[in-house]
Amino acid sequence: xxxxxxxxxxxxxxxxxxxxxxxxxxxxxxxxxxxxxxxxxxxxxxxxxxxxxxxxxxxxxxxxxxxxxxxxxxxxxxxxxxxxxxxxxxxxxxxxxxxxxxxxxxxxxxxxxxxxxxxxxxxxxxxxxxxxxxxxxxxxxxxxxxxxxxxxxxxxxxxxxxxxxxxxxxxxxxxxxxxxxxxxxxxxxxxxxxxxxxxxxxxxxxxxxxxxxxxxxxxxxxxxxxxxxxxxxxxxxxxxxxxxxxxxxxxxxxxxxxxxxxxxxxxxxxxxxxxxxxxxxxxxxxxxxxxxxxxxxxxxxxxxxxxxxxxxxxxxxxxxxxxxxxxxxxxxxxxxxxxxxxxxxxxxxxxxxxxxxxxxxxxxxxxxxxxxxxxxxxxxxxxxxxxxxxxxxxxxxxxxxxxxxxxxxxxxxxxxxxxxxxxxxxxxxxxxxxxxxxxxxxxxxxxxxxxxxxxxxxxxxxxxxxxxxxxxxxxxxxxxxxxxxxxxxxxxxxxxxxxxxxxxxxxxxxxxxxxxxxxxxxxxxxxxxxxxxxxxxxxxxxxxxxxxxxxxxxxxxxxxxxxxxxxxxxxxxxxxxxxxxxxxxxxxxxxxxxxxxxxxxxxxxxxxxxxxxxxxxxxxxxxxxxxxxxxxxxxxxxxxxxxxxxxxxxxxxxxxxxxxxxxxxxxxxxxxxxxxxxxxxxxxxxxxxxxxxxxxxxxxxxxxxxxxxxxxxxxxxxxxxxxxxxxxxxxxxxxxxxxxxxxxxxxxxxxxxxxxxxxxxxxxxxxxxxxxxxxxxxxxxxxxxxxxxxxxxxxxxxxxxxxxxxxxxxxxxxxxxxxxxxxxxxxxxxxxxxxxxxxxxxxxxxxxxxxxxxxxxx
Numbered sequence: 012x013x014x015x016x017x018x019x020x021x022x023x024x025x026x027x028x029x030x031x032x033x034x035x036x037x038x039x040x041x042x043x044x045x046x047x048x049x050x051x052x053x054x055x056x057x058x059x060x061x062x063x064x065x066x067x068x069x070x071x072x073x074x075x076x077x078x079x080x081x082x083x084x085x086x087x088x089x090x091x092x093x094x095x096x097x098x099x100x101x102x103x104x105x106x107x108x109x110x111x112x113x114x115x116x117x118x119x120x121x122x123x124x125x126x127x128x129x130x131x132x133x134x135x136x137x138x139x140x141x142x143x144x145x146x147x148x149x150x151x152x153x154x155x156x157x158x159x160x161x162x163x164x165x166x167x168x169x170x171x172x173x174x175x176x177x178x179x180x181x182x183x184x185x186x187x188x189x190x191x192x193x194x195x196x197x198x199x200x201x202x203x204x205x206x207x208x209x210x211x212x213x214x215x216x217x218x219x220x221x222x223x224x225x226x227x228x229x230x231x232x233x234x235x236x237x238x239x240x241x242x243x244x245x246x247x248x249x250x251x252x253x254x255x256x257x258x259x260x261x262x263x264x265x266x267x268x269x270x271x272x273x274x275x276x277x278x279x280x281x282x283x284x285x286x287x288x289x290x291x292x293x294x295x296x297x298x299x300x301x302x303x304x305x306x307x308x309x310x311x312x313x314x315x316x317x318x319x320x321x322x323x324x325x326x327x328x329x330x331x332x333x334x335x336x337x338x339x340x341x342x343x344x345x346x347x348x349x350x351x352x353x354x355x356x357x358x359x360x361x362x363x364x365x366x367x368x369x370x371x372x373x374x375x376x377x378x379x380x381x382x383x384x385x386x387x388x389x390x391x392x393x394x395x396x397x398x399x400x401x402x403x404x405x406x407x408x409x410x411x412x413x414x415x416x417x418x419x420x421x422x423x424x425x426x427x428x429x430x431x432x433x434x435x436x437x438x439x440x441x442x443x444x445x446x447x448x449x450x451x452x453x454x455x456x457x458x459x460x461x462x463x464x465x466x467x468x469x470x471x472x473x474x475x476x477x478x479x480x481x482x483x484x485x486x487x488x489x490x491x492x493x494x495x496x497x498x499x500x501x502x503x504x505x506x507x508x509x510x511x512x513x514x515x516x517x518x519x520x521x522x523x524x525x526x527x528x529x530x531x532x533x534x535x536x537x538x539x540x541x542x543x544x545x546x547x548x549x550x551x552x553x554x555x556x557x558x559x560x561x562x563x564x565x566x567x568x569x570x571x572x573x574x575x576x577x578x579x580x581x582x583x584x585x586x587x588x589x590x591x592x593x594x595x596x597x598x599x600x601x602x603x604x605x606x607x608x609x610x611x612x613x614x615x616x617x618x619x620x621x622x623x624x625x626x627x628x629x630x631x632x633x634x635x636x637x638x639x640x641x642x643x644x645x646x647x648x649x650x651x652x653x654x655x656x657x658x659x660x661x662x663x664x665x666x667x668x669x670x671x672x673x674x675x676x677x678x679x680x681x682x683x684x685x686x687x688x689x690x691x692x693x694x695x696x697x698x699x700x701x702x703x704x705x706x707x708x709x710x711x712x713x714x715x716x717x718x719x720x721x722x723x724x725x726x727x728x729x730x731x732x733x734x735x736x737x738x739x740x741x742x743x744x745x746x747x748x749x750x751x752x753x754x755x756x757x758x759x760x761x762x763x764x765x766x767x768x769x770x771x772x773x774x775x776x777x778x779x780x781x782x783x784x785x786x787x788x789x790x791x792x793x794x795x796x797x798x799x800x801x802x803x804x805x806x807x808x809x810x811x812x813x814x815x816x817x818x819x820x821x822x823x824x825x826x827x828x829x830x831x832x833x834x835x836x837x838x839x840x841x842x843x844x845x846x847x848x849x850x851x852x853x854x855x856x857x858x859x860x861x862x863x864x865x866x867x868x869x
Contacts, residue, residue: 100264100751102173103767107760108257109170112163113229115250119156121226122243123149129220139216147206148240151196155247158189180274183258187281194285196247207240234406255282256756263751308483309333310490312461317431318355319446324428326496327355329447330487331461334473335359336437338445339484354484361470362440365459380429388426394791394800395419400849427496430541435459451535451542453574456598510606511806511841512636514565514573517616518548521577523626524555529580530599532628534563536570536606550580567606567634575621575628576601600626606634636810651707654735661775668775668782671706674717675729676786683722684789685796690726690807698724699731706732733811740776740783740812741843749813753843765846770858780812781855784847791848801848802841809841 126149133142140148162182169177211218221240228234258279265272312331317324318338330337339352395415402412431448435455438444449455475483518532534546545565551557578596600623616631652660652671660669683689698720705713706728717725733740741749745768752764769777787808791801847853 098175098264100748100764101261102170103752103764104257104260104264104755104757104760105166105170105179107757107763108253109163109166110229110763111253111757111759112159112166114226115246116156116159116163117227118238118243118246119152119159121224121238122152122240122246123156124224125220126152139214139220140210144206144210147199148203148210148244150199150203151192152247154192155196158186158192162186178269178271178274179261180271180278183254183261183278184274184281186254187278187285190251190282190285193247193251200244200248203244204241207244251282251286253757255279255286257760258282260755260757260760308335310487310492311465312458313487313491314493315427315496316435316447316449317428319448320355324448326424326428327447328352328487328491328493330491331458331465332483333465334361334470335475336363336462337483337487339487350488352484352487354480356443356445357475357480358437358439358443358445359470359473360462360466361472363462363466364438364440365436379432385426385430388422388429391795392419392422392426394794394802395422401851404849404851423496437462451544451574452533452598453535453542453576453601453603456576456601510567510570510608510634510636512567512634514567514570514606515562515616515633515635516546516565516573517562517631518559518575519618519629519631520556520558520560521626521628522556524599527553527555528599529553529582530557531578531580532559533576533578534565535574535576536565536567537572538568538570542572542574552580571606572603573606573632574601574603575623575630577623577626577628600624600628602628608634653703653707653732654737656737657740657775657779658773667778669732669779671732672729672779672782674713675725675732676782678717678725679722679729680786680789683726684793686722687796687798689722689790689797689799690730690804691799692723699727702728703731730807730811733808739814740780742772742776745771746813749843750839753839753846761846765843766853766858769847769853777858778855780847781853783808783812784853787848802845805841805845805848809844813840813843 126145129140129145130142132139133145162185165182166179169179169182207221211221224238224240224243225235226238226243228236258275262272262275262279265275310330310332314329316327316329318327319325325340327338327340330339335357337357338355340355342351342353395418399412399415399419402415405411431450433449433452433455435447435449435458436444437447449458514536516534518534521530521532524530529550529552531550532548533544535542535544537543546563548559548561551559577599579599581596602621602623604619604621616633618629618631621628621630649655649659652669657669661667664670666673679689686692702716702720702724704710705716710716739746748764748768752761752768755761755764769780772780787804788801790797790799791804794800
């Protein structure tokens with residue numbers, strides 16, 4: 012029997028009554044990464060507010076020489092001829108943000124819903140919470156709700172009566188001026204969470220309430236979602252960032268001479284300054300840890316390394332302090348508990364030496380996996396990332412998202428453990444040796460140099476008591492600078508950065524060596540979150556001025572940096588190490604350059620110099636995207652299908668989708684969907700030309716030819732058809748808008764824009780695109796067999812379906828921000844197609860109904 016309240020009713024009946032209007036139990040609008048205010052491993056995190064337009068989970072504020080935060084410089088205003096396009100994009104951004112405001116208000120109202128009943132019971136003989144607990148948990152929520160209701164009510168009419176004279180900057184500036192309420196909320200946030208957690212543990216009623224808050228969906232939706240109180244308490248933290256993202260987007264699409272421009276700039280400046288001040292308080296600075304003996308100890312470097320322990324690989328977090336090296340592992344803690352480290356071992360730097368080849372212990376037998384297994388795991392992780400994005404947008408996808416996340420975490424951990432092969436040994440003078448495995452010799456060199464630099468000081472041997480060691484280990488959570496394991500290769504979809512394609516590098520020569528030696532260089536690029544060695548020059552023997560002049564073609568997978576390491580080759584066999592993977596050659600110098608898209612995408616070679624320890628290495632590089640720069644030549648004959656407008660073909664055939672598209676898709680799904688590398692592996696050129704001729708002349712035997720033809724030739728014919736359209740399927744006219752849409756920071760604005768653009772396509776283009784989209788999704792479902800993920804398929808088809816004409820390419824430069832100009836590259840095209848591939852199914856009827864789509868947490 013349920014316990015009765017003071018009024019004689021079942022204790023939970025009043026809260027059930029409150030929720031009686033919400034009969035739907037769908038999953039909530041959960042954001043990525045920071046939901047529930049927890050890190051990915053489920054541990055509690057401080058509410059670090061992101062102030063960047065890239066929505067990375069944690070980002071330090073850019074600072075000037077005086078330490079003051081640097082506000083981002085808005086892009087140049089729109090050119091006069093682009094005013095209409097810019098204002099249309101601005102309206103789309105605002106429409107998306109308005110809908111996200113509605114959902115945010117619904118979330119705040121859901122959080123407020125139990126407040127009145129809880130207060131009513133607080134004065135009875137059987138209170139659920141005390142008034143003090145209520146005030147702590149719900150602190151400032153009502154004030155924030157009223158601010159956003161007022162903002163919503165003022166913004167809504169501006170969008171409904173939209174024209175080029177409408178101003179909204181004053182509304183955003185007023186919203187920014189009220190951020191003091193958020194400051195009070197943030198100051199109280201941690202204690203609010205702790206209070207809510209303690210109350211849940213002490214009172215089963217409150218636990219049920221806090222785990223089952225109901226949030227209404229958008230106006231046109233009857234859905235209600237169930238969200239936890241902890242997740243809703245995090246929403247205001249996330250909202251400040253969202254408002255800042257929208258200000259970045261609005262400034263992109265507001266002319267400098269528009270009355271809104273200075274107001275939006277002011278709002279952005281206020282928001283940035285507020286976020287900077289909040290983050291300074293939240294982000295603990297690295298401070299000295301003083302031991303009971305009065306020794307000042309500073310953290311110099313930390314990072315995740317793979318240790319070989321008892322012949323197996325273990326993930327460790329290694330901390331280099333000014334007087335010792337500490338190896339720790341993260342302890343498993345219950346959800347919501349603070350993270351803790353467990354010390355595995357430490358070596359005083361005064362006792363630390365590096366293994367020398369002649370006295371090294373036999374290296375444990377370390378299993379090195381074949382490269383193809385590593386690559387296959389990368390592909391699996393990419394597929395899981397795409398599936399997670401898709402499920403997060405699905406109405407009932409949250410439970411599946413958690414399962415996918417768990418699986419992806421397991422696979423990322425596997426990749427982190429098994430990819431490194433380069434040994435890094437540290438040795439205690441008293442006889443104990445520890446072995447780490449790294450992915451990059453550059454990284455190993457950095458650890459070595461950092462330790463050796465500290466060892467040049469007059470170090471005393473430090474022996475820590477158990478208590479001192481515990482204090483030091485506990486401090487690592489606060490002091491650490493590296494928070495997450497470095498295995499997140501293909502960054503999340505909208506946030507993808509780096510270059511995809513081929514980097515051509517010529518290593519010319521080097522100068523600055525003090526004496527002759529046998530010299531060579533290696534090249535590394537970051538790939539899938541960590542650095543990989545990609546190329547090696549020949550050894551230039553017995554010289555102080557090597558001149559290699561060797562060219563390399565390096566494949567890039569979202570790469571942002573190129574590293575060059577210069578070595579002296581060791582030919583003395585007595586110095587060879589017993590470990591096959593060990594490089595005993597001496598590093599003479601190392602350096603790194605950022606792969607700036609605007610620089611390396613030039614058709615010409617770019618010459619540069621890396622300076623390293625007095626050595627200068629001269630090299631040149633140029634980047635070739637996966638885009639083959641194919642020119643579209645319209646067919647002179649309108650009787651065929653290749654090179655003929657899609658509208659002409661569908662009208663002639665009296666079809667919604669061209670016959671060639673339907674037949675090729677049908678054949679691929681019949682016998683090619685399990686083919687490894689389908690759409691990536693090239694078909695025989697003569698077979699493709701034969702199929703092209705057959706479709707162009709409407710040969711009666713076309714079906715027989717298709718059934719007999721190699722499946723890769725059929726896949727190649729479909730790609731060729733789209734490649735030879737007079738204009739790309741997604742049209743020349745809309746190309747700049749697609750590039751701008753995919754670059755939007757706010758998910759709701761992006762959703763609004765991308766669906767609006769699809770709706771703007773001619774009907775044959777929409778129907779054909781949706782048909783192809785569904786087909787590619789079905790192909791990706793077989794990725795474990797065919798090795799073609801959504802990302803792989805987007806890479807194959809993106810540049811074919813979405814390409815600028817030469818004239819549109821030039822015009823598009825004027826309406827893009829400086830950071831988006833390079834998005835004419837294949838990466839931008841891939842991201843557009845990937846966005847639609849990851850989206851829940853899009854029906855033509857829904858699309859043409861002219862409704863706004865919102866399927867992400869906004």
